[in-house]
Amino acid sequence: MAASEAGDLTDDRVLLGRTSTAERVADILRTRVAEGYFPPxxxxxxxxxxxxxxxxxxxLxxxxxxxxxxxxLxxxxxxxxxxxxxxxxxxxxIYRTRRLVECAVVRGLGQPPYALDALAVAVGTGETAARAGDWQGVSTANIHFHRELVALAGSARTDELMRGVLAELRLAFHVVDDPRVLHEPYLARNxxxxxxxxxxxxxxxxxxxVRYLDDSRARVAAAYARAVDPPAGPAD
Structure with missing residues (x-):
């Protein structure tokens, strides 16, 4: 890792405060990995x-x-x-886990109305990013949408589980070379x-x-497979 790249992390030092812990360092690095700052x-x-x-x-x-x-890591x-x-x-x-958790959260919701403000913000943020051609921003907004969806369960343990699952999924997103193709179809579905x-x-x-996750699973898995194991070119 280049010294300049490490130097950029100095901006995050203020997040540590006086009670720096390994968990807070892990939070910073988790975010940086999820954002693609440290690619797979x-x-x-x-x-x-x-x-x-x-x-x-x-x-550390x-x-x-x-x-x-x-x-x-x-x-x-x-x-x-x-x-x-x-x-x-x-x-x-990852998608099997998401289907189990996210669908169970929706199925287990009580009587409406539901607290949907954060979910609505994520949808709007994704649509704004798409209009600007910011497809990484669309990806981030989409992740936030699903985190807020799970947060409707009101369970800190489920929130923690999905934080890790969705961060892990973004490792796949960063390898795929066309984020627009990957993420645009799901704006309307959100x-x-x-x-x-x-x-x-x-x-x-x-x-x-259910349909959303099944379709996304097929699309992401296929795109990821092409990215990590591209077909061989014609023999000389």
Whole structure:
């Protein structure tokens, strides 16, 4: 990792405050990995990151351990710590997990009306980003939509689970070279789910979500497979 890249992390030092912990360092690195600042396969420098954040090597190693447990990083013996590169099977498994959790949250909602302000903000942010041609911004807004959808359950444990699952999914997104093709079809579908929940139509929202996740799983897995294992060209 170049020194200039590590230097950019100094802006995050203020987030640590006086009570710096490995968990807070992990939060910063998790966000940076999710944003694609550290792409899959990147080796993370203890010296560069520790110096940029102003934390001890032991604190940084604990943060690395936490993110390795979340499957965002991998430790390779005698080589160091790297941002994980997913297998295609990992993408399928992530979507199976999402289907189980997200659909269960919608199915388990109580009587309407629901607290949908944050969900509506995520939909609007995605649509604004699309108009600006900011497809990475669309990706981020889409992730926020699904995090806010799960947050309707009011469960801190479920929120934590989905934070890790969705951060892991973004490892796949950063490998695919055409984010517009990947994310644009789901802008309208996010709004459909929001509108169904606004109308108190929980069953309709779940049906839309099931189709959404199944279609997204097929699209993302296929695009990811092409990116990590492109077809061989014609023989000479």
């Amino acid at each position: 396969g990147t080796r993370l420098s203890e010296e560069g990151i520790g110096g940029a954040l102003g934390v001890s090597r032991n604190t 190693r604990e943060a690395f351990r936490l993110l390795t447990h979340e499957r965002l 991998v430790h390779e013996l005698n080589r160091g710590v790297f941002v994980r590169v997913l297998a295609v099977d990992d993408v399928d498994d 709004r459909e789910i929001l509108d169904a929940l606004r109308a108190g139509e929980r069953t309709t929202a779940e049906r839309l979500l």
